[in-house]
Amino acid sequence: LLPRLERFREKYPHISLRIQASLAITSMQQEGADLAIRMGKGDWEGTESHYLFSDQLIVVAAPTYNGGVLPRTPSEIAKSNIIFSMESWKAWCINAGLEREIVPGGLCINDSNLVLEAVRLGKGIALERRSLVQDALSRGELVQLTSFTAPYPWPYWLVSSQGAEQKNEAVLFKAWLDEEVTAWRQQTGAVEEKCARDGKP
Template identity: 55%
Template sequence: MNALPPLAALRSFEAVARLGSVTRAAAELHVTHSAVSQQITQLEDALGVALFLRVGRGLHLSEDGRLYALQVRQGLAGLADATRLVRARPRQDELVIAVLPSFAQHWLIPRLPRFRDRHPHYRIRLQASLAIQDLRQGLADVAIRMGQGNWDGLAQHRLFDDELLMVAAPHFAGGQLPRTPAEIRACPTIRSNEAWQAWCDAAGLDIPDDVSGSLWVNDSNLSLEAVRLGQGVALERRSLVDAALQRGELVALTDIRVPYPYPYWLVWPQREAARAKQQAFTDWLLDEVARYQHP
């Protein structure tokens, strides 16, 4: 480690190599022109090679400088990533939850005030994303996922199985809501990634064709908004529409419900430093699941 040049000199060198100008590098680094020039000179003296060729009043990378710049740029990028990861790690009084955006909006967030009432000393930070975060990096304390389980290196608890049901806004079709499977099939549909085949099989129907009356959406929140605005009927997960059904914002069109193939799971990395808050969240969440399943 003693052979490493000063970080300030490496940053100055990388900036000049990338920008091709000491003046522009100084402006980017918010230092003086002479400070950058001095850093470059000190770096060349420490390495014993000329990193730049002085042509008139300009600077051009030497071959040694070009190769060195590539490695320095990668090294500085690695340091930046490492710093970002350290800063992003949860603090002791902070509970970081990685969660799907749709589940967070329609199921978790409405219930979070009860967790905050039970554990007011924790600051809550939600990381909502469709991407599956590698929890072993330590950037989240817990995560709520859909899937078949068996994630390597993580503790996990199955929360509940979901189901699919057909819903519409109360004012859809002027309030003349379809009630039979055949009537539903004839309506404009809001289609997302949810599989219609199982519901159509249960209803004794062929799966609807991709007709001009359909709106295809790749995001559950957008699908639910289109349904809420009365643009069509949709097959949705109960976990996402249950509260809207209770408020009367959406209506279940039939009693036909089919299992959703991917259960919800609570998963967490097993770290001693986070065990207390992980346990607190687990206990609270299981209470909420029981209340949801048996209101």
């Protein structure tokens, strides 16, 4: 979201934005928030939830990892230097046809930003949400190693506090965010097509 907010500010310079990041689910009314982006089932009490998109888990690496000789098959990926995050490899291993699940070992980091920084430096490969790596893939900073993916269990929602849907600023932000999500989905489709064209398993 953050890299795209400048477009919203250019379009609506009269609207002030206050962004508050939190891993915990807090009361929007107590925080004085009109809107929130959350992952989950979309059933938070006292709010209105608008579905945005469902994410995927994909395997990524820097183009320079392993001297540029990148692992492409599931078995090669399983033998690679994996930087483990909070994401489980279980569903990905099933979809990729691996008999054994890849379990955490070696380097484990509980922050996706730090995981991706290590991956960019060529320290290993990682399984991460597409929404977090899409821009880096488009810039060529990271490479999707295989077309095998796994669904991320928690969709993204735009959540409105009571009465927020009647505020013009919230309505404009919701419409803008829907446009950005549509553009992101189109970009994602282009990357997936390129992955298939490259003949990656």
